[in-house]
Structures are given as C-alpha cells and as structure tokens.
Amino acid sequence: MTICASEDIPALGSPHRAALTIAADGSYAARLARHADAAGSRFPERWTLSGPEPYAVPLPGHQPEEPDSELLPLADGRVLIRRRIAGHFAFSLLYPAGPGTGELPLGAVAAPELTLLPPAPGGLLGYALAPGPYSTTVWLVTGGTRGPEPVAEVPGRCTGGAWLDRCGRLLALDRELAGRTKTVAVDLERGGETSELLQITEESDDRLLLADPDSGLLIVRSDAPGYDRLGWGVLGSCRPVRFPECLRPAGAVLTPFAVQPGQALTPENCAVAFRIDAPGGTWLGVWRPAERQLRQLPAPDGWLAGAGLWTAEGALLLPYSTHAVPCGVAVPTLPPTPDAGGVPGGATGRAPGGIPGGIADRVRGGVPGGAPWTGGRILVRSPGRDGSPAAGDARRLGDLGHLGHLDELPHLSRGPYGETAPASAYAGAAYAPSGPAEGPARQPRRAPAHPQMCRPVPLQQAPLATREAR
Numbered sequence: 001m002t003i004c005a006s007e008d009i010p011a012l013g014s015p016h017r018a019a020l021t022i023a024a025d026g027s028y029a030a031r032l033a034r035h036a037d038a039a040g041s042r043f044p045e046r047w048t049l050s051g052p053e054p055y056a057v058p059l060p061g062h063q064p065e066e067p068d069s070e071l072l073p074l075a076d077g078r079v080l081i082r083r084r085i086a087g088h089f090a091f092s093l094l095y096p097a098g099p100g101t102g103e104l105p106l107g108a109v110a111a112p113e114l115t116l117l118p119p120a121p122g123g124l125l126g127y128a129l130a131p132g133p134y135s136t137t138v139w140l141v142t143g144g145t146r147g148p149e150p151v152a153e154v155p156g157r158c159t160g161g162a163w164l165d166r167c168g169r170l171l172a173l174d175r176e177l178a179g180r181t182k183t184v185a186v187d188l189e190r191g192g193e194t195s196e197l198l199q200i201t202e203e204s205d206d207r208l209l210l211a212d213p214d215s216g217l218l219i220v221r222s223d224a225p226g227y228d229r230l231g232w233g234v235l236g237s238c239r240p241v242r243f244p245e246c247l248r249p250a251g252a253v254l255t256p257f258a259v260q261p262g263q264a265l266t267p268e269n270c271a272v273a274f275r276i277d278a279p280g281g282t283w284l285g286v287w288r289p290a291e292r293q294l295r296q297l298p299a300p301d302g303w304l305a306g307a308g309l310w311t312a313e314g315a316l317l318l319p320y321s322t323h324a325v326p327c328g329v330a331v332p333t334l335p336p337t338p339d340a341g342g343v344p345g346g347a348t349g350r351a352p353g354g355i356p357g358g359i360a361d362r363v364r365g366g367v368p369g370g371a372p373w374t375g376g377r378i379l380v381r382s383p384g385r386d387g388s389p390a391a392g393d394a395r396r397l398g399d400l401g402h403l404g405h406l407d408e409l410p411h412l413s414r415g416p417y418g419e420t421a422p423a424s425a426y427a428g429a430a431y432a433p434s435g436p437a438e439g440p441a442r443q444p445r446r447a448p449a450h451p452q453m454c455r456p457v458p459l460q461q462a463p464l465a466t467r468e469a470r
Contacts, residue, residue, distance in 0.1 A: 018257060018306035020047070020319050023073040024119040026309050029319060030071040030079045033058070044071055044094055046079050047319065047327055054319070056327035059094045059101045070116045075123025078104075080142050082116050082128065089114045089128075091141045091148060107147030109139055116141075117161040121168040121213070129173070131157045138171065138186065152192025154184070162211040164197075164235065172197055174207045183208040183220075198233075200224040200241055211235065212259040215267040217289070219256045230254055232289055234267050246294045247287065252278040254285060254294075255306060262312030271334075273316055275306045286316070286334060300330035 020031040026049060033045040033056075041064035046057050059079060072080040079094045091106040111130040117138075120127055125143035129136060136158035141148045156177035164170035164185060171186045183198035183206055198206045204224035211218050216235035221228060222243075230247040233240070247254060253276070260271040267289060274285035276296065282305045284297045299305070302322035309317050318330045 019304040020307040021071055021073060021119070022049070022307065022309055022319075023075050024121055024123040025075045026050075026317075027075055027123070028073040028077060028079075029307070030073040031304065032065055032067070032069060032071065033321075035064075039064075041065075042067060042069075044069075044079055044081060046073060046077070046094075046096075048077075049317075049319075049329065054327050054329050057096050059096065061094075061101060061103065072116050072119060072126050074119075074126065074142070080106075080116070080126045082114070082141075091126075091128075093142060106142055109141070109148050111137075114139075117171070118163065121163055121166045125168060127151075127161075127171075129158060129161060131159060133157065136173070136175075138188070138192065151188055152186050154186055154192060154194055158184075160207060160209075162208050164211055164213060166213050172208050172211060181205040181207060198241075210256040210259055210272070212261065212263070212267070212270055214261050215263040215265070215270050217259060217263075217267040217270045217272075219259070219272060230256075242289075244287075244289075244292075246292060249276070249294065249296075252276050257306045258308045258310050258316070260310040260312065260314060271310060271314060271316070273308055273310065284318070284332070295334075297332055297334075300332070302328075303330070 020029050022029045029047040029049060031045055031047070032042045034040045034042055043058055043060040043065060046059055048055050048057070065081075066084065068084060070082040072082075074080060074093075077095060081092050081094055083090045083092075085108070088108045088110040090108040093104040093106060095102045095104075109128070109130065112132070114128050114130040117127040117129055126141050128139045128141050128148075130139060134155070134157075136154045136156065137150050138152040138154070139148050140151045152171075154173060154175060156175040158173040158175045160172070160174035160183075162172045164172050169187060169189045171188060172183055173186055174181055175184050180203070182196065184194050185197040187193040187195075198208055198218075198220060200206050200220075200222050201224045204222050206220060206222040206224065209219045209221055209230075216237065218233045218235055220231050220233060220241060222231060222241070223229070224241075225243055229243045231241045231243040233242070255275045255277070256272050257275055258273040263270045269288060269290055272287050274287065274294070276283050276285045282303075283299045284303075286295045286297060287293075300318055300320045302320040302325070304319050304321060307319050311317070314334065315331055316334060318332065320328050320330050322328070
C-alpha cells in the first residue's frame with residue numbers, strides 16, 4: 001500500500017488543518033507552497049480547478065510568508081490571506097496581476113487569537129473566529145462594506161466551525177462554557193443569536209466535525225460513550241447520534257474532511273472521506289452510514305493530506321503535488337453507490353456546482369463489483385423521558401434546506417458493493433505553469449437571509465442498549 005508520510009499525528013479530538021483549502025464551490029484552491037531554494041521560504045499559490053485540467057498560479061508577495069499565515073480561496077479567483085503582524089492580524093486579497101501579484105489590503109483585527117473559518121457558502125464571503133477568555137467574536141473580514149467588521153459575539157470560548165445551510169446564515173461552533181464543550185448554532189442574520197445544537201449528555205464534551213447542508217448528515221466527536229468516539233447524526237431529526245465501531249480503528253486517528261453533496265433526504269448514503277493518521281503514515285478512508293465498514297484506500301503520491309472534495313455523482317477528487325506533477329487531482333476508484341448502477345460517476349457527464357467536468361468525466365465507467373449485502377434500518381428514535389419514542393421538537397427544523405421530516409425514512413435500497421478497491425487506480429491531471437491574468441473584482445454583498453430558516457434543536461444520544469449498533 002502506498003501511503004503518505006505524516007510529519008505529525010494529531011491527537012484524538014484535536015483539529016488538523018489541511019495543506020490546501022478548497023473554495024466553497026470547488027472552483028479554486030489555495031495553499032502555502034515552498035520555494036525550491038535551500039531556505040524553503042513560503043509563498044501563496046492558487047490552484048484553478050474549474051477547467052478540464054488543474055493549474056497553479058504563484059502569488060508571491062514582497063517578502064516570504066510566515067508558516068502560520070492562513071489562506072482562503074474565493075469563488076471569484078481572489079485569495080484571502082491572514083497574516084499575524086505585531087500583535088494583530090492583517091487581511092488582504094491576493095490576485096494575479098500580469099507577471100506579479102496584486103494585493104488589496106482589507107484592514108486588521110487586534111486579537112490574541114484569530115483563525116479563518118471554512119469557506120462560506122456562496123464563495124464570496126470570508127469569516128474569521130477570534131476566541132477570548134469569556135466570549136468569542138465572529139468577524140466578517142471580506143465581503144462587507146467597510147473592512148473587517150464583527151457580526152456576532154458568542155459567550156464562551158469557541159473553536160471549530162461548520163456551515164449548516166447553503167446561504168451562509170447558520171454557523172456551528174464548538175463552545176467551551178463552564179468546563180464543558182457543546183456545539184451551538186449561531187444565526188448570523190439575527191445578530192449572533194445562539195441556540196443549542198449538539199448535547200449528547202449533560203456531562204459529555206460534544207464537537208461537530210463536519211456537516212452537510214443537503215442531507216443533514218453530521219459527523220461528531222464525543223466522549224459520551226466513556227471515551228472519545230466518532231459518531232453521526234442527522235440535522236433536524238429526532239433520531240439519536242450513533243457511534244459506529246468501524247470508525248474506531250486500532251492505533252489510528254480519523255479526521256473527516258469531505259462529505260458527498262446533493263444527497264437530499266438520503267443521509268445514510270452520503271459518502272464521507274477520512275484522513276487516517278497512524279505511526280506508519282497517512283492514508284484514505286471512505287465510509288457511508290449505511291455500511292458497516294470503513295474502506296481504507298492508499299493515498300496518491302504527493303496527496304495534500306486532508307484536502308479533497310466529492311462530486312454529487314460520487315467521485316472523490318484528491319489534490320496532490322509531486323516533482324513530476326506539481327499541480328494534479330487524483331480520482332481513486334471507489335465502490336459504486338447503492339443507486340448508481342455500478343457507475344461511480346453517475347448517469348450523466350455533468351459535474352455539479354463548479355466541479356471541473358473534465359476531471360469528473362474520467363471516473364465514469366465500470367468498477368469491479370462484489371458480493372451483495374443486506375441490512376435493515378439504521379436510524380432509531382430517540383427515547384422520551386418515559387422511555388417512549390420522542391418525536392417532539394426535532395420536527396421544527398423540517399424546512400431547513402431539503403431535509404423534510406426524517407422520522408419515517410424508507411428501508412434502504414441495497415445493491416452490490418465492491419469489497420475492495422484497486423490499490424493504484426488513480427486518474428491524474430496535468431499541470432500548466434500559468435493562468436490568465438485577473439484583476440480584483442468588486443466587493444460582494446452579504447448573502448440574503450433564508451426565508452424559512454428555523455432554529456436548530458439539539459441532537460440526542462442513542463439508548464445504551466443500541467449505542468454500539470452500526
């Protein structure tokens with residue numbers, strides 16, 4: 001098995017930032033690359049993924065970047081950079097300008113800590129999180145009208161960050177308050193109004209790692225079972241969080257980094273990609289809630305570990321960089337989805353939501369089949385206070401996105417799954433040394449509020465007797 005060497009293994013429950021950040025619509029990506037000189041100084045590099053082949057454009061500034069600088073690619077081709085300078089954090093927008101780099105300063109924020117949040121839906125806004133000892137401020141650092149501006153202040157110390165909808169209104173944060181960490185939802189259109197999202201037990205530390213607004217699938221980490229475990233739940237459902245045994249491999253740490261979009265009402269079929277870190281290296285894991293196993297696959301050589309995205313048709317795109325191919329996208333051959341008829345690319349050649357069609361086209365075609373498998377329902381009701389099933393308040397989130405009411409899911413459609421995937425079946429992509437010159441685009445305005453947004457409600461824990469199921 002080919003694996004990627006890992007310089008550091010993250011502790012269970014700790015964040016692990018990917019080497020490359022991909023824009024919300026999959027059109028661009030950005031990373032801090034290294035010069036080939038002896039010093040190995042760093043410079044921003046933007047990848048273009050919206051064409052038939054990816055290519056990279058260097059965006060060097062007047063001086064090398066510090067290792068802790070952060071980048072956020074926008075859907076218009078510009079790259080937001082956060083730099084730490086003399087006790088504050090400065091923000092600028094970078095863009096190709098002829099043979100050099102254009103830079104538009106945005107302003108600065110004075111704070112002891114500040115990190116960029118994941119790309120916001122829509123791809124034109126950039127947010128940052130500044131945790132303090134008693135409260136945490138959410139900053140809109142690009143896309144506003146007057147430079148960085150605070151948009152929400154949340155009591156407690158907050159970390160993490162995941163978007164719960166497609167309009168950039170609901171932001172999930174892991175809040176530490178009174179010695180416990182719970183995930184809360186912050187409504188940015190209501191001045192930062194906060195509501196509880198995830199509380200498995202009163203005494204547990206519960207964190208949200210990944211969220212898919214289309215299906216409502218949530219990947220969480222909690223010590224409610226007695227020690228840190230990965231689990232999954234459904235946003236707005238009255239069904240409990242589950243802790244699959246297959247997401248607890250011995251001697252390894254799993255970090256989810258991508259979830260398959262476009263799976264409305266079918267969270268059990270959403271594919272989730274994991275970075276697997278172990279003393280022997282780093283490789284890839286793929287899992288669906290409807291399956292009882294984590295499929296472990298070799299990572300492509302030069303994989304920028306923890307970076308990747310799914311297409312709605314089920315193709316997983318993994319960016320990589322080697323000496324021979326400095327900018328490439330690998331597409332591993334995966335087992336077919338239950339309803340794809342054995343074709344991992346789906347029935348059409350169109351790639352959704354800005355994902356490059358040329359790359360998606362390469363993954364269509366048959367893959368080895370396997371023995372059929374069967375199973376029953378995977379979600380159960382949460383118990384009420386008297387032991388009876390509780391339908392209750394979870395239905396209030398029914399009109400968030402495309403979820404609807406999830407308490408009467410049909411039986412799963414079962415189809416053939418390949419037991420293993422070829423170890424070296426990757427479709428590479430070429431490299432182009434430069435891209436078209438681009439200038440700064442006009443500042444976008446904030447996304448409109450969702451007309452039917454409801455307040456999230458907390459997820460609950462599975463009964464002890466069935467907690468280990470799936």
